[in-house]
Amino acid sequence: MNPVIRPMTLADVPAVMAIDAVSFPRPWSADEFRREVEANPSACALVAELEGEIVGYAVLWMFHDEAHVGTIASAPAARRRGVGERLLIALFEEAWRREAITLTLEVRVSNLAAQALYARYGFVEAGRRKRYYRDNGEDGLILTVEDFTTPARRAALRARAQSLR
Numbered sequence: 001m002n003p004v005i006r007p008m009t010l011a012d013v014p015a016v017m018a019i020d021a022v023s024f025p026r027p028w029s030a031d032e033f034r035r036e037v038e039a040n041p042s043a044c045a046l047v048a049e050l051e052g053e054i055v056g057y058a059v060l061w062m063f064h065d066e067a068h069v070g071t072i073a074s075a076p077a078a079r080r081r082g083v084g085e086r087l088l089i090a091l092f093e094e095a096w097r098r099e100a101i102t103l104t105l106e107v108r109v110s111n112l113a114a115q116a117l118y119a120r121y122g123f124v125e126a127g128r129r130k131r132y133y134r135d136n137g138e139d140g141l142i143l144t145v146e147d148f149t150t151p152a153r154r155a156a157l158r159a160r161a162q163s164l165r
């Protein structure tokens, strides 16, 4: 599977919401996605598109020199086929463009699939938010990649992106 990763548009929002609804206990509203697409200059919203179909999406937020993964998901039928990885690489590239130094995210302690993906990209545990998720009181892990701007790390990511192509 070799989807194109491109900026999310307002027209993509319904398809993105359909994936969001089956991926998270608290899906975002249309307004929340629309805001990231058209009204938040600190955000970068991307989709993965394959043959005209949206198969994944991700949102990056910038806070000074810290980039934060706001959300990322792939369509259930498209999972384990490299969509999440391609989106994550695109977020790293965007974070570089915006001169971030660290990339951070929160993940449920039970979300071993996502943690496996993040571990592959050098994320390490930087903290834990107790009972962070209100739907079930689950803890959130704060994962960070420090110093991801080093030439070695950038070269490794470029090589991985190349091999996925």
Ligand SMILES: CC(C)(COP(=O)(O)OP(=O)(O)OC[C@H]1O[C@@H](n2cnc3c(N)ncnc32)[C@H](O)[C@@H]1OP(=O)(O)O)[C@@H](O)C(=O)NCCC(=O)NCCS
Pocket (backbone or CB within 6 Å): 023, 024, 072, 073, 074, 075, 078, 079, 080, 081, 082, 083, 084, 085, 086, 105, 106, 107, 108, 111, 112, 113, 114, 116, 117, 118, 120
């Ligand atoms: C997490 C998620 C985005 C991964 O997307 P994906 O398209 O399946 O990811 P990829 O196919 O690129 O997987 C890349 C690697 O991540 C790891 N991984 C992904 N899913 C995994 C799973 N279910 N179990 C174990 N490892 C997994 C593997 O190392 C995998 O490489 P491999 O398939 O060569 O073994 C997807 O499972 C998802 O949308 N989950 C629901 C939403 C979510 O939890 N988002 C993250 C919130 S923090």
